[in-house]
Amino acid sequence: MKLPPEPEICIIGAGFAGLCAGVKLKEAEFTKFTIFDSNSEVGGTWLVNRYPGCACDVPSHLYSFSFAPKPDWTKHYSSQPEILEYLKDVTRQYGLYPHIRFQTRVESLRWNANSLKWIAVIHNTLTNEKQTLAYDFVISGVGMLRIPNYPEEFCKFTGELIHSAVWNPDVDLTGKRVGVVGTGASGIQIVPTIVDQVDKLTVFQRRAPYLMPKIQFEYPEVCKWALTKVPGLRWATRATIFWLQELLYIGFQHNTVGAKLVEKISTVQRRSQISHEMLRKKMTPNYEFGCKRILPTNDYYPAIQKPNVNIVSGKIVQVKDKTILTDDGASTDLDVLILATGYKPHDYFAPMNIIGKNSEDILHTWKTEGPKTYLGTVCSSMPNYFSLLGPNTALGHSSVIFVIECQCDWMVRLLQFMQKRDMYSFSVKEAAEDDFMHFYDEGHTKTVWGNANCGSWYVNSKGKITTLWPYNLVSFWRLMNGLNTEAFDFK
Structure with a gap:
């Protein structure tokens, strides 16, 4: 049995990862692929997240594909609508729309050891029809920040309840008593955007976040012209931003001088922007810098000092009708409650069910034992399966688009290697996987993420x-730039 000249490839997700996979496959002349997405348009997280103030916290010229530069970004940090339009433009430019089946979910995957194919159950949510299809390879681009986290206690709230990831634009916040639960990436963008619209705004803060100054500006027309016309300027701009972001990595090393220096920037911002001593103390984190995501913003501290804003740091102990009770005795009546409570990254690819090699229930294994991968891209229990921006590959300091491109380039090299040698399937050896996981775990012993406890979503239930x-x-680029074929068993 050998790999057919045109293998059938299933791509799950039409966000950055799925679109990148489609572009790279087309360039390598693998054209028989289908991209499945449960939404009605491309964009993934940048389609579904539409909350007020939604924007990226990585500079625009780095949070984009290297093969599809956009010289006319409006701002240094882009908003959700502009990023979504960029992804639509990429999809049109590279002719991916004909490959996409929208409003269609991959419900389950099962590895067939006899045919060496993945058997997929596909569900069209418009017609409610289901199909069973066979694929030579599967590429998962579903991402980690996809399933909204709804803490159970808030289901008892009888007012308007909105999650930031499922924003309801029909709810009018004007003149309302509004509460925001959470001070992560979405919370610190929502609060400054709605503060002048609402009557009273209560921010329920579990742990104060570390903030950093946001170097935000609009690109003047002359800059856009130069980035379009001057040879090499676009590349130099992207490279400069890349290396500046790489420098931030020193801030995430455990107990180092570099980390202390970066933390100092956050401290100076807090002291200069918050005038009231008691509020400044309330907004000072009590955990190591970098343990949770660092949030760039210039307007959050000024927003929470407005007279209609109250910061509640007490633990929420009860939700009764439209009232939130905390353990410090505070009682807050609200009309609207906004949950900026993030996602469930450790649900991985759920609700999709994957049965891998030897009938292994992959989701059960990953939830009970933790995921094991090789290069964060393939897994020994899932032959012919690629995971883009899955376990072990998210970032705390730079652009995940770089990671996705590295993974897609590596994936194409592996497919081309197999095609030239008439190979039909690959399975990474467990020894190679174990070596990589040891390397991965060892790396975290030197980072703040592996040494601090702050309730971050980076950590699973096992710690x-x-x-x-x-x-x-x-x-990461060095690891992905080659192809160690000795790490695989081929058929």
Whole structure:
């Protein structure tokens, strides 16, 4: 049995990862692929997240594909609408729309050891029809920040309840008593955007976040012209941003001078922007810098000092009708409650069910034992399966688009290697997987993520980091730049 000239490839997700996979496959002349997405348009997280103030916290010229530069970004940090339009433009430019089946979910995958194919159950949510199809390879681009986290206690709230990831634009916040639960990436963008619209705004803060100044500006037309016309300027701009972001990595090393220096920037911002001593104390984190995501913003501290804002740091102990009770005795009546409570990254690819080699239930294994991968891209229990931006590959300091491109380039090299040698399937050896996981775990012993406890979503229920890449991006590029075929069993 050998790999057919045109293998059938299933891509799950039409966000950055799925679209990148489609582009790279087309360039390598693998054209028989289908991208499945449960939404009605491309964009993934940048389609479904539409909350007020939604924007990226990585500079625009780095949070984009290297093969599809956009010289006319409006701002240094882009908003959700502009990123979504960029992804639509990429999809049109590279002719991916004909390959996409929208409003269609891959419900389950099962590895067939006899045919060496993945058997997929596909569900069209418009017609409610289901199909069973066979694929030579599967590429997962579903990402980790996809399933909204709804803490159970808030289901008892009888007012308007909105999750930031499922925003309801029909709810009018004007003149309302509004509560925001959470001060992560979405919370610190929502609060400054709605503060002048609402009557009273209560922010329920579990742990104060570390903030950093946001170097935000609009690109003047002359800059856009130069980035379009001047040879090499676009590349130099992207490279400069890349290396500046790489420098931030020193801030995530455990107990180092570099980390203390970066933390100092956050401290200076807090002291200069918050005038009231008691509020400044309330907004000072009590955990090591970098343990949770560092949030760039210039307007959050000024927003929470407005007279209609109250910060509640007490633990929420009860939700009764429209009232939130905390353990410090505070009682807050609300009309609207906004949950900026993030996602469930450790649900991985759920609700999709995957049965891998030897009938292994992959989701059960990953939830009970933690995921094991090789290069954060393939798994010994899932032959012919690629995971883009899955376990072990998220970042705390730079652009995940770089990671996705590295993974897609490596994936194409592996497929081309197999095609030239008439190979039909690959399975990474467990020894190679174990070696990589040892390298991965060892890396975290030197980072703040592996040494601090702050309730971060980076850590699973067992206290193990399964999400973040522990090294800088240059290290990831070096690993992915080659192809160690000795790490695989081929058929």
